[in-house]
Amino acid sequence: MWFVIRCFMILTGGGAVVELMEKSAFEGLLPVEVVGCRIIAAPPEPMHLISPYKGQEKPLSAAMKSAHGMAFPAAGRATGKEGARLVWFGLDQAMLIGPAPDARLSEFAAVVEQSDGWAVLRLQGALAEDVLARLVPVDMRAARFKRGQTVRTQLQHLQVSMTRVGGEVFQIMVMRSMAKTLVDELQNAMRLVAAR
Amino acid sequence: MRIKCPLCGERDLREFYYQGADVALMRPAPDAGPAAWDDYLYTRDNPAGVTRDLWQHEYGCGAWLLVQRNTVTHEILNVTLAKNGGGHAD
Structure with a gap:
């Protein structure tokens, strides 16, 4: 979630009224569809990075399981x-x-809100694996990378997090400032794969 | 060249950042004296053969790795997480 702030002067009250409007990192860029493959923006969701304190991995995991079922x-x-x-x-x-992180997690881990920091999209379709084969130095084919698996790697020169969230659906996360570059790289590879 | 990250598996060289000799894991005590500190800061071996360096899996999991490799054959012999420590084995 990212907000554009607009200010209006309301004459009667004399004070400024702030209106917050959510704006996607992919505004005006997505969706993109090429034969066999498409990219769409993921719905905006709260994101929190959780890093266990030294030696607290086990109690953290137990707390996460009871609070969030994971x-x-x-x-x-x-x-x-x-x-x-x-x-x-x-x-x-x-x-x-x-989900919003349970307060108890902060006992065992540093919990940092990063919702605005990451741009998240979904690459899906029968040719999604072929597109990634041109961009990523890791084998993303279903035989080696199944649903529920995730990698931190490079997509061209971008640092990404990629997760297979469905049979032919990949969730790709980049730093928000790289959103446009990510779409550009994917779009190029999609066109090249489709042209084969 | 590929490095087998203990967390991520075998990855291409492009994902890694090279730091150099693993001396950072052998920091002398504050009162070790000028000779030990001079050695720690400035003196490095340049072996033809097996060496131990620190690499970071910069584009992957971010972990610092202790990599044992052969500078002559480019063979990677052993990779462990630097956070698990490791003084001089030899």
């Missing part, structure tokens, strides 16, 4: 479903996407 994910794994996901995000890091 244990802290192993490396390369994502749990949960649409609306409430927990994605492994690197060494001792996981991103909680959807």
Whole structure:
């Protein structure tokens, strides 16, 4: 969620009224559809990065399980479903996407709100794997990368988090400032794959 | 060249940042004296053969890795998480 702030002067009251409007990182860029493949913006959701304090991995995982029904994910794994996901995000890091984090988690981990920091899109379609094969130095084919698996890697020069959230659906996250570059890279690869 | 990250699996060299010798894991005590500190800061081996360096899986999990490799054959012999420590094995 990202907000555009508009100010109006209301003559009668004499004070400024602030109106907040949500604006997607992909405003005007998505959806993009090419034969066999499309990219759409993921619905905006709260995102919190959870990093366990030293030696607190186990109590944190237990607290997460009781509060959110999801244990802290192993490396390369994502749990949960649409609306409430927990994605492994690197060494001792996981991103909680959807629910507001339970207050008890802060006892065992640093919980940092990053909703505005990440641009999230979905790449889907029969040719999605072929598109990623041109962009990513990791094998993203279904035999090696199944639903519920996640990677931190590069998409061209972009640092990304990628999760297979469905049979032919990939969730791709980049730093918000890279949203346009991500769409550009994907769009180019999609056109090249479709032209084959 | 590929490095097998203990968390992410085998990854291409482009995902890694190279720091250099693993001396950061062998910081001398504050009162170790000028000779030890001079050695720690400035003196490096340049072996033809097995060496130990620190790499960061910058574009992956972000972990610092202790990599044992052969500078002659480019063979990667062992990779562990630097957070698990590791002084001089040799």
